[in-house]
Amino acid sequence: MDPSQVKIPPMKDLTVDNITENVIRINSLCEDERMKYVLERLVSHLHDFARETRLSSKEWMAGLLFLTEVGKICSDVRQEFILLSDILGLSILVDSIDHPKPPNSTEGTVLGPFHTHDAAEMPHGEHMSHDPKGEPLLVVCTLKDTAGRPIPNVKIDIWETDSSGRYDVQYAEREGPDGRCIMRSDGDGVFWFRGITPVPYPIPHDGPVGKLLKLLRRHPFRPSHMHFMFQKEGFDHLITALYLRNDPYETSDAVFGVKDSLVVDIGRAGSEYAKKYNVPEDQALLTYDFVLVSEQETSELRERNSKLALDKLGRKVKIVNGLPVPDLD
Numbered sequence: 011m012d013p014s015q016v017k018i019p020p021m022k023d024l025t026v027d028n029i030t031e032n033v034i035r036i037n038s039l040c041e042d043e044r045m046k047y048v049l050e051r052l053v054s055h056l057h058d059f060a061r062e063t064r065l066s067s068k069e070w071m072a073g074l075l076f077l078t079e080v081g082k083i084c085s086d087v088r089q090e091f092i093l094l095s096d097i098l099g100l101s102i103l104v105d106s107i108d109h110p111k112p113p114n115s116t117e118g119t120v121l122g123p124f125h126t127h128d129a130a131e132m133p134h135g136e137h138m139s140h141d142p143k144g145e146p147l148l149v150v151c152t153l154k155d156t157a158g159r160p161i162p163n164v165k166i167d168i169w170e171t172d173s174s175g176r177y178d179v180q181y182a183e184r185e186g187p188d189g190r191c192i193m194r195s196d197g198d199g200v201f202w203f204r205g206i207t208p209v210p211y212p213i214p215h216d217g218p219v220g221k222l223l224k225l226l227r228r229h230p231f232r233p234s235h236m237h238f239m240f241q242k243e244g245f246d247h248l249i250t251a252l253y254l255r256n257d258p259y260e261t262s263d264a265v266f267g268v269k270d271s272l273v274v275d276i277g278r279a280g281s282e283y284a285k286k287y288n289v290p291e292d293q294a295l296l297t298y299d300f301v302l303v304s305e306q307e308t309s310e311l312r313e314r315n316s317k318l319a320l321d322k323l324g325r326k327v328k329i330v331n332g333l334p335v336p337d338l339d
């Protein structure tokens with residue numbers, strides 16, 4: 011871009027007090043309204059952070075080197091940035107903002123760093139975990155919309171650790187996916203499979219995020235859980251998980267993912283389920299009724315929440331596609 015064509019005042023002699031407005035001014039050449047707004051807020055908060063903490067050069071460099079380490083340890087099977095976002099509570103916050111839920115629907119939770127795209131599609135009833143040491147678990151679920159109608163043919167990703175608390179991708183000798191699968195709900199919105207009873211596990215803590223947790227005197231454990239992701243056109247993408255009640259980490263999840271509505275009891279199959287699903291009567295059983303929200307319902311709720319939140323902050327904004335941008339009219 012030719013600097014002589016840019017209609018902004020010359021930027022020199024910038025100070026602690028006027029650097030922010032000038033950086034925002036030059037960034038405002040951006041033609042994407044939403045990106046301009048996000049950058050404006052980001053710069054504003056970053057600068058305030060430095061001013062309020064009286065950030066030293068040494069501390070800022072330590073922060074940059076920390077982020078460098080976070081990047082360096084990332085690979086195809088390790089996502090340290092997601093982990094960092096998770097332990098700072100940012101992942102669950104963004105999910106709650108972007109995927110608001112009406113009271114009668116299933117709440118979302120963190121995706122975490124262990125979802126992969128290579129899971130095999132399996133028919134109902136299949137074993138999705140092949141860990142012989144795991145406690146066999148029968149999982150029977152239904153999937154409905156907020157009006158109580160069954161939703162057929164939803165693509166469902168399911169993933170869990172083995173009995174030692176490790177995902178398949180955490181093994182160097184991994185030959186293929188295990189402890190994960192893709193299923194589709196049937197005409198009655200039902201899906202069922204055989205897994206193993208989840209166990210608690212520590213998030214990877216041998217890298218920079220682990221070092222940070224240690225400095226903060228925080229443990230790295232997640233309570234026992236099984237992940238689910240639901241996708242179907244017309245419905246808001248739902249990423250969630252079910253957590254086992256009375257897990258030792260139920261109220262201190264390292265990534266803040268537990269919500270009461272997602273906490274479940276593991277029962278026993280009993281004669282009815284044993285007969286219907288061909289499992290022993292004492293087989294561990296997990297049942298859950300998931301409720302998906304339509305895209306339209308979500309978008310209306312997101313827009314309403316955006317307006318309320320920005321009003322509260324006293325910001326003059328307009329909403330475009332459910333997201334706020336500055337209102338300059």
Ligand SMILES: [Fe+2]
Nearest residue numbers: 122124235237
């Ligand atoms: Fe997990």
